[in-house]
Amino acid sequence: MTSVEKEISGGRFVRQSNHFTGRITASGADGLPAGPGRYRLLVSYACPWAHRTLIVRRLLGLEEVIGVGVVDPIRDERGWRFPEPDPVTGARFLSELYLATDPSFEGRYTVPCVWDAVTGRLVTNDFPAITIMMETEFTAYHAAGAPDLYPEALRPEIDELNELVYQTVNNGVYKAGFATAQEPYDEAVEALFGTLDLLEERLSGRRYLFGDRLTEADVRLYPTLARFDPVYYSHFKCNLRRLADYPNLWGYARDLYSLPAFRETTNFDHIKRHYYVTQRNVNPSGVVPRGPLISWDEPHGRERLASP
Ligand SMILES: N[C@@H](CCC(=O)N[C@@H](CS)C(=O)NCC(=O)O)C(=O)O
The missing domain is CATH 1.20.1050.10 (Glutathione S-transferase Yfyf (Class Pi); Chain A, domain 2)
Structure with missing residues (x-):
């Protein structure tokens, strides 16, 4: 399934649920341990859910702790594509990481998601949890003077x-x-x-x-x-x-x-290019205003x- 059209029911959009909900915790209890250089955030600059994770990473000064891979804004039926193979994961398409994690995955391959270099698998694509995790579980790595965004x-x-x-x-x-x-x-x-x-x-x-x-x-x-x-x-x-x-x-x-x-x-x-070009269900011509x-x-x- 690659199209949001499959999430329209009775004319109403009902968003799919997030599939990977693994956790990263400060101590590693109940999840994988927080640490520098281990996790990679995969994003599109176009995506509002991914955008929030980039903002938090930057506000907290986690740029050297959590790496980022950015996909091309235009997506076709194969899903998100990296402009060059992602240097860390080696992926050309985001789907490769989803299927390496769960070969039976049938939903949309979505950003943002977090990949773990040690297991070679996705930890989470649960976007509301990603920012909270950076705020509360990566505190040991926050820059000096970083704001407490979730007091x-x-x-x-x-x-x-x-x-x-x-x-x-x-x-x-x-x-x-x-x-x-x-x-x-x-x-x-x-x-x-x-x-x-x-x-x-x-x-x-x-x-x-x-x-x-x-x-x-x-x-x-x-x-x-x-x-x-x-x-x-x-x-x-x-x-x-x-x-x-x-x-x-x-x-x-x-x-x-x-x-x-x-x-x-x-x-x-x-x-602009992502929404107007990729979402042909809404804008069939793909013309960008x-x-x-x-x-x-x-x-x-x-x-x-x-x-x-
Ligand atoms: N994980 C959520 C939200 C994240 C999300 O919707 N991301 C969009 C971009 S804003 C995406 O990656 N879509 C890929 C697709 O529709 O194939 C979902 O599955 O609906």
Whole structure:
């Protein structure tokens, strides 16, 4: 199975579940041990779920600890392809790593996933777990002064907001874009903009979603915002409003983009070419639109919201 069309039921997009859910833990108890140079993160710059893992890796200073392999943004029926054979895993196609791990695997070969050099197998493609794992199990390897993106005292609130953002925003845009019937599309768009309105209000008095500090919640929201006007507004028909029509959300997105971890992992060329060329179920011609003409470098003015 290579096509998301197999995940449409009654006109509604129902995402496949993540297949590999192995764990990496600080001590190696209940999983494989965290350590430098052992694990490789396989990503596409186009993919919002992969984007969050790249942001966290960079924010925590794990670049020398966890390697990265980047696939070509254009995917055909063979799945994700490496532009050159991946120098560490030797793979040309991501499917090779999935099938080496489980020869009977029949789902989509998805990024992000984590590969282990010792076993030569994938550990996990469970994207929500990957960032949390880097935040909580790799602490011994975090750069000095790295932020605590998942502070214990805030976890229940962060998890609660993340769940709403996942259902209605991160995955909400896919539910709208992949819907093949009016009702699921309408439901998804209504829920999506309902949450964006809430977030716009929340960000009126706070610099980030949880105040002055960056958290996992910001990391999860940002990849969807970065793709909103270039892709989701038109390609996925999420067009009640543009991101640029929300002063707080748009300023917040530019504030995050001004940080190297966000800017250097945001590749608009890969993002646009991937969605418009690869998702022919939505865009049969594969033509990539030229716009939008927006500047992510305009001053965001949100420093005023930080406490002194
Ligand atoms: N692992 C999740 C989410 C990750 C995901 O959807 N990744 C996309 C890119 S954004 C992917 O790799 N798709 C490959 C395909 O559809 O063949 C899933 O299986 O739905």
